[in-house]
Amino acid sequence: MTGIHKRHWPGDTDRPALALHCMMGSAGYWGPIARRLGGRVDLVGFDMPGHGRSGPWMEQPDGPDFHTAVTRIAASFIDRPLDLIGHSLGATVALRIAVAAPEAIRSLTLVEPVLFAAAPDAGQKARDHVIAGFLSQDRPEDAARAFIDVWGAEPFDALPLAARETMTRQIPLIAATDDTLSGDRADILRDGGLEAIDAPVLIIAGEQSPPVIHGIAEALAKRLPDVGRALVPGAGHMLPLTHPDQTASLIAVNLDRA
Structure with missing residues (x-):
């Protein structure tokens, strides 16, 4: 694995935020959403290995798997409590961080989390x-x-x-992440883990997304202490890209809750 490309949309320096993109995407699609948030957070993102402008992913025999590597990269951006936003695979990384270090999270917005182990389908x-x-x-x-x-x-x-x-x-x-997403190798769903997240959480789904997404949202919401759910009409899985107005507005609602 070589260099990680960082992206930054300046805003309120007292309100750091980190956005994590989906598999086969890049952090660039958070740009339109950052503009719609109007600087209310100081937003940072990065291209995951093998994505966007970052170097290729090269798994090492004794190194971390892809999901763990991305989680470690994301965690390296956190030096104080922040607003954490994730989409799809990025949402599962965000949730993994929140379970491991709930004190580091000011708010958590999960857009279409693909933690399939939460709702086998x-x-x-x-x-x-x-x-x-x-x-x-x-x-x-x-x-x-x-x-x-x-x-x-x-x-x-x-x-x-x-x-x-x-x-x-x-x-x-995609196949390399199956053990984590479908088998929960990272133990994100462990007893007491989700329940320890006391920051405001918002789970956003697209109305036209596969049924498994709605099952995951329901399963996670049942265990989170402070959670809201939102459905974007007419949207599918890629709603940050296809519906940036609605996505940004919902993120803003969760920012206000924190």
Whole structure:
């Protein structure tokens, strides 16, 4: 793993915030949301390894898995209580940090958290099986298509060639995170962990997202002491990109709660 590209949207220096992007995305999509927040927080993001302008992900035999590596990078940005925002995979990293160090969190906004272990779902297991099958057959483009056609902002075949090629290179990381997202290898759901988060939490979902997302939101909300839920009409999984006005407005609501 080489250099991590940091992004910064200046704002209130007394209100630090960290935003974590989704798999196959980059921190750049937080820019429109930061502008809509109007400087009320000093927002930082970074491109995960193998994403955006950061260096490639190269797993080492004795090194951390991808989810753990991203969590450690995110934690390195925290030196005082802050507002933590995450989308999809980034939301699971944010939740992992909040469970490990609840005192470091001023507010927690989870957009479409994909912690599948919280709400086992037959449809999601079938999707994982299809992607794993394509990868085992050395068909990464088909695996990327199967993933993006469910979780992307638009169909895989409608994307520019450069984007399709990048996603095809990144698709093995989806399988690499399965033990954490579906098996909870990081023990995010351990007894008493979610219950220890006393900061305001908001879970945001897109109305048109796969049913597993709504099951996860419900399961997490049952255990969090101070939690709200929001549904964005007409939105799917990539709502920070497709619905920045609504996403920013909901983040602002949770910032106000803190």
